[in-house]
Amino acid sequence: MPELPEVETSRRGIEPYLVGHRIEKAEIRNRALRWPIARDFERRITGQPVDSVGRRAKYLLINTAAGSAILHLGMSGSVAIVPASTPAGVHDHVDLVLDNGDMLRFRDPRRFGSLHWSKNPEQHKLLRDLGPEPLGNDFDGERLWRLSRGRRVAVKPFIMNAAVVVGVGNIYASESLFIAGINPRRQAGRVSRERYEQLANAIREVLARAIEAGGTTLRDFYGSDGEAGYFQQQLDVYGREDEPCRRCNGTVRNIVLGQRATYYCPSCQR
DNA sequence: CGACACACCTGGATGC
DNA sequence: TGCATCCAGGTGTGTC
Secondary structure, three states, X not given: OOOHHHHHHHHHHHHHHHEOOEEEEEEEOOOEOOOEOOOOHHHHHOOOEEEEEXXXXXXXXXXXXXXXXXXXXXXXXXXXXXXXXXXXXXXXXXXXXXXXXXXXXXXXXXXXXXXXXXXXXXXXXXXXXXXXXXXXXXXXXXXXXXXXXXXXXXHHHHHOOOOOOOOOOHHHHHHHHHHHOOOOOOEHHHOOHHHHHHHHHHHXXXXXXXXXXXXXXXXXXXXXXXXXXXXXXXXXXXXXXXXXXXXXXXXXXXXXXXXXXEEEOOOXXX
């Protein structure tokens, strides 16, 4: 389920329960995630107090003085803080047991997620070539415009390219293109600089709003499965095939672009 | 380099 | 009810 707002909501949810606590034990029941969990992972993390919980793109970073656990939730992953005695379900692959009787539990039915250990996570292979954070200062319309010159790929897969900007997943790609009034199939190189400014603003706005919406469930995070309220009622086009466009009352269409479901309003988005 | 198809895996919804 | 089929919010990799 996780797009960037869900990952950020998870980060905020777990951080207060981890910071300042020592990881007494790492229990791994299934190492076969997208990449096998390295055999020395337990040894690396055991005994380390957690300094902070960060996020880079959709990767969660559990930071300690000795290094960081790099956790990706994939398509179906979630984290939760539960009492250490909680029985594990079939898809509960990893527990990080804390010194206070709680633990961080990672669950991932589809096992598209991943877990690595790195002494220097920013330089890790999975992170080092990533583009800027959409809510940070290095992302703006000028960057989208500059990187898109001469590119024939459709604008939707272009903004989902993590080398361009991270964290724009399939839902929010459709949503931000609707807000900016850009047809998702338009060639990236044929979008004007002005419209890229609007698109960058739309991406920031929709992600920030979704994080706020996720934040409303944070107080229930303890013991939950970590899946924040989904922001469903605020979606303009995603999942609304054949329903009326909220802006023009036309019909929202569903097409496939880059093998991904894509929703848009043909009359509002050109 | 850019564009694109494909791979990984399970569960839920849908249709017959 | 049972079974087949389709679809899913991610992203690294391989090929052309």
